[in-house]
Amino acid sequence: MTEISEIPSLLVKSGGKTINLTFKNDILSIVKLKNSSPNKFNNSISVEIKVLVPGKKLRLTNFIFEVITAEQAASWVELVRDAAYKNSKPNKHLKLVINPVSGKGGAEKIFNKDVKPIFDAASCTYDITRTERVNQANELMRTLDLKNYDAIICVGGDGTMYEVMNGILSREDAVDVTIPLGTIPTGNALNISLHGDSHGSDVAQSTLTIIKGVPMKIDICSVTQGDKRFFSFLTQSYGIVADCDLGTENMRWMGDIRFIIGTVQGILAGRRYEDWEILNDDLYLFYCGKTPWVSKEFIIFPCALPSDGLMDLVIIKRDGISKTKFINLLKCASTGAHINFNENRQDGYIGIDGERVPFEPFQVEVLPRLITLLSVDGNYCHVNI
Known part of the structure; x- marks a missing residue:
């Protein structure tokens, strides 16, 4: 060399x-x-x-x-x-999974206009699967011959990556899978954690990371609920965050602003989250995650590391914070400074990586360094707090 x-x-x-x-x-x-x-x-x-x-x-x-x-x-x-290409392989052969409805329906246009010319300039080749229904990417990954590719690339939101990861980790040979995954941003938190809020929506930057990026091992959370098992790379949420995410699906066309609207609605409604079996507290918020950013506006887990074997957890008890204080805390969450902030019902939402699961008890454990992502330098973007 x-x-x-x-x-x-x-x-x-x-x-x-x-x-x-x-x-x-x-x-x-x-x-x-x-x-x-x-x-x-x-x-x-x-x-x-x-x-x-x-x-x-x-x-x-x-x-x-x-x-x-x-x-x-x-x-x-x-x-x-x-x-x-001293740290990466040139002329990669990629498997692309494009979700055409992601990014307000613009994923296909983003790929053709911004991604394809860069891949072609770098002499990358690729096979494309365009998803047409829910769980198609999951099913594809369970049977795809992975040895034919250098990386699996998701052109879509966090839901597309969620399906791809769950499909890979449900394979019979899951423990032997080492192929790295990459993401092209059409509205996802993972890409912001990889590149920061200033470059998290830069499609060219993300494409360059796929071409020349450094493999990075990340922890995965195994979530069991009854006889079902899910694999989570992002967050597990119950309370006002799950409500503002899953309860605003009809506002998805608005982009990330829907999360802010949903959160404010939840605060003003004063909805209670009681009767938690383990904590026995009246909860306003229970939020667990593995990446610093959960959206462009919110750095909920600023100290999260990709492979420390730990989950970052945010809990807010209802009797410890007023609505006004919660709104002020929400403002601090845009920079991650909320970690320095000095404050039960029968149905609702539980979200795993933004995907709705039944409103039932669930258990989470960390599986260290289980998945490989293509990153800029082998870590998530640093958060200054």
Whole structure:
């Protein structure tokens, strides 16, 4: 493997100007030279280089350059490729699971407009399954020949990833599965935890993470309820959070703002959550999770780590907080600062990764380092609190 520092610069020409190309630390630098010999390019050929240019969001840009010889350009490209993919495999073959109704119905458009050109530029190949019904991704993962792929990619919300993970972990060979999973954001909390709120909705950034990302082991929560078993990577909720999530499914077209509306409605309604078998407290909120972000607006578990073997738990007792205080706490949850905040019914909602399950007792245990995700640097995005 070639070290980055060993890569020589490459002289090219564009628009009559001589340019020096250098590659270091995954950054391509383009510098115009004032003094150079144009005669070198008398018999030059043209080459195209596709680059993700940083800005408010990454943008795929094509550059056309003239090079002195094809051999010289090919040699330079090989050195750059070795350095750029030093921690990952180039030319990945991917299995894509696209949920067309995700992202307000825009998942397919997002893939074709923003994701596909980057995959093609990176010489990635892929097979696509477009889901048409609930649980289709789960069923697909139970029987898919995984050895044909380098990664499984979900183009959808957290529900799509939930189905994929549950399908993989329900396989007979589940303990032997090591294939990494990746996500393209069309409205999901997992991607925000991987990239932070500033880049969590940047489709190009997420696509780049899939192409060049670092495998990261994460804990999975095994949830048993009666004779049923679910696998959770995100949250388990009961109380006002479950109500504002599952009780606002009819507002899904509004995006993440529905969570805020549902929470405020729950606070104003003053709904009670009593008669908990273990805690024996009058609960306002019971929320358990494994990722820092649960949506773009809320960092409920700012100290969550991907593979510490622990669940992060938030409990609010009704007799310990007023409605006004709860609203103030909700504001703090947008930055994760609520952890420093100094405050029973017969039916309702229980949510596992945002999916509704029966309103019955359930048990949760952590299964350490069970699933592999493609990440930026092997960890969730850091939360400053």
